[in-house]
Ligand SMILES: *[C@@H]1O[C@H](CO)[C@@H](O)[C@H](O)[C@H]1NC(C)=O
Ligand SMILES: *[C@@H]1O[C@H](CO)[C@@H](O)[C@H](O)[C@H]1NC(C)=O
């Protein structure tokens with residue numbers, strides 16, 4: 001997911017980004033960084049895919065389900081339908097006679113084009129479980145947009161109203177039952193898997209639809225970044241910690257840089273000087289664009305501080321490694337060059353706004369991410385709910401409902417509430433991921449389990465395994481698999497006793 005809505009970042013196809021909103025009037029970032037695994041980032045780091053339009057191997061078959069537009073109303077309009085995309089891989093499927101399990105990847109705020117290849121947890125472990133793999137696309141993303149293009153769907157305020165998480169998980173429920181029927185697999189247990197916003201959906205799905213999902217793997221799901229459960233500066237505090245841990249001097253340089261930028265920008269010819277110093281592709285009109293760009297670069301590097309590249313270390317290597325005599329801004333720029341490569345110029349303008357997520361944050365997914373003065377290595381940018389609401393009202397004509405997520409799904413006193421009620425959820429987090437500040441980091445019960453890694457990043461555990469993976473990552477995935485195996489074994493035993501099944 002992204003964070004505040006005003007600064008969007010530039011890696012494209014969805015999976016996780018920060019968003020620079022086009023409508024920011026104030027300098028304050030109201031960004032809500034995207035949650036999903038960032039495709040570009042994965043590409044850059046692993047070179048497993050070179051293209052966003054890669055064709056999938058033929059064992060992945062694409063289907064479209066005729067989905068109900070509105071699951072919660074019986075008025076005639078609610079019976080409209082749209083085509084929802086899903087992808088199936090039955091190569092490893094053990095068959096319905098053995099009630100082999102189904103792994104269902106719940107799509108997040110992006111198209112699922114590349115998920116079958118990038119979310120390798122499913123394919124990597126399918127043979128061991130003889131699992132059927134299903135990838136479901138979230139409504140209003142990719143090819144699952146009700147009525148035409150996303151721009152059109154979002155312009156229509158009635159249609160836009162059906163774009164929310166409750167409808168999305170209801171889609172998943174209906175579609176998964178359809179898949180079970182198609183595969184004549186009434187007793188196959190389903191494990192739902194998701195990352196980031198999709199991880200939140202996976203955990204909420206298990207709570208709402210226990211008769212459909214036996215368990216959930218919720219990777220990097222910041223389900224506690226709502227209301228005031230998590231301090232506003234949780235996200236940026238972890239970005240700060242990551243840089244400080246990588247290098248104290250790097251952290252200090254970044255911390256010192258903001259006021260220097262402001263000071264220079266306020267002088268005559270200061271903006272021209274900064275434009276030249278940072279080799280910006282077009283001349284700077286103010287310092288806030290530059291600061292926003294640096295801010296997002298550091299946040300993204302921390303969120304995706306993945307092995308083997310470790311982008312935070314790369315940036316700090318540039319900053320600390322600048323030649324003797326470099327001033328603070330030379331060092332900052334050297335960090336950018338180390339991270340982005342040596343380019344003829346740097347495009348610091350925000351990337352394209354992610355329309356769908358922008359709407360979601362302006363309606364339901366209000367995550368108050370901000371920071372005060374001196375509590376992080378960044379300049380002060382508190383989250384102002386009032387300003388956020390004003391921005392959203394201007395853009396969409398309706399006010400966000402910041403307390404709806406906790407009303408509908410809960411979140412407050414999570415251990416007290418869930419430890420006797422819920423079961424079978426893995427909350428996995430890498431503690432270098434800024435979103436882990438709002439993750440479930442402690443076991444809530446014997447089967448609501450927190451699996452964390454000290455040096456892990458956002459959604460790392462559900463990505464395809466690599467030969468370069470550190471041992472701690474492999475161990476994290478194995479632990480998750482063993483937990484899931486335990487749930488399934490218990491389920492089969494229950495099935496036998498309670499349903500007098502005919503298992504083989
Ligand atoms: C990207 O995909 C297109 C179409 O499949 C292909 O022609 C092109 O060579 C690919 N680009 C790279 C860099 O692999
Ligand atoms: C599944 O079980 C049915 C009924 O016992 C049997 O007819 C069928 O051949 C089995 N299918 C497989 C793939 O084993």
Ligand SMILES: *[C@@H]1O[C@H](CO)[C@@H](O)[C@H](O)[C@H]1NC(C)=O
Pocket residue numbers: 280282283284285289348349
């Ligand atoms: C500054 O403003 C000009 C004119 O509006 C615009 O073309 C240019 O892209 C802006 N520069 C930046 C870095 O935003």
Ligand SMILES: *[C@@H]1O[C@H](CO)[C@@H](O)[C@H](O)[C@H]1NC(C)=O
Pocket residue numbers: 024025026027285286288289
């Ligand atoms: C800074 O300049 C950009 C590009 O010209 C503009 O979009 C933005 O509104 C300006 N920000 C402020 C705070 O003036």
Ligand SMILES: *[C@@H]1O[C@H](CO)[C@@H](O)[C@H](O)[C@H]1NC(C)=O
Pocket residue numbers: 322323324
């Ligand atoms: C910079 O100066 C320090 C201390 O004088 C020296 O140890 C270091 O080798 C120099 N680095 C470079 C790149 O010249």
Ligand SMILES: *[C@@H]1O[C@H](CO)[C@@H](O)[C@H](O)[C@H]1NC(C)=O
Pocket residue numbers: 342343
């Ligand atoms: C970056 O590229 C420019 C021009 O291509 C070159 O002059 C410069 O030495 C390069 N800098 C580094 C650090 O490689």
Ligand SMILES: *[C@@H]1O[C@H](CO)[C@@H](O)[C@H](O)[C@H]1NC(C)=O
Pocket residue numbers: 373374
């Ligand atoms: C933040 O730090 C600066 C520099 O140390 C100091 O001048 C300022 O008073 C501090 N602000 C707050 C709110 O503590």
Ligand SMILES: *[C@@H]1O[C@H](CO)[C@@H](O)[C@H](O)[C@H]1NC(C)=O
Pocket residue numbers: 245454455472
């Ligand atoms: C995590 O990273 C730190 C800093 O790079 C390193 O000192 C530590 O050994 C790592 N811990 C693990 C468990 O890999």
Ligand SMILES: *[C@@H]1O[C@H](CO)[C@@H](O)[C@H](O)[C@H]1NC(C)=O
Pocket residue numbers: 496497500501
């Ligand atoms: C199913 O129930 C029948 C009759 O109650 C019993 O004889 C049989 O052992 C049961 N089968 C299993 C697999 O539990």
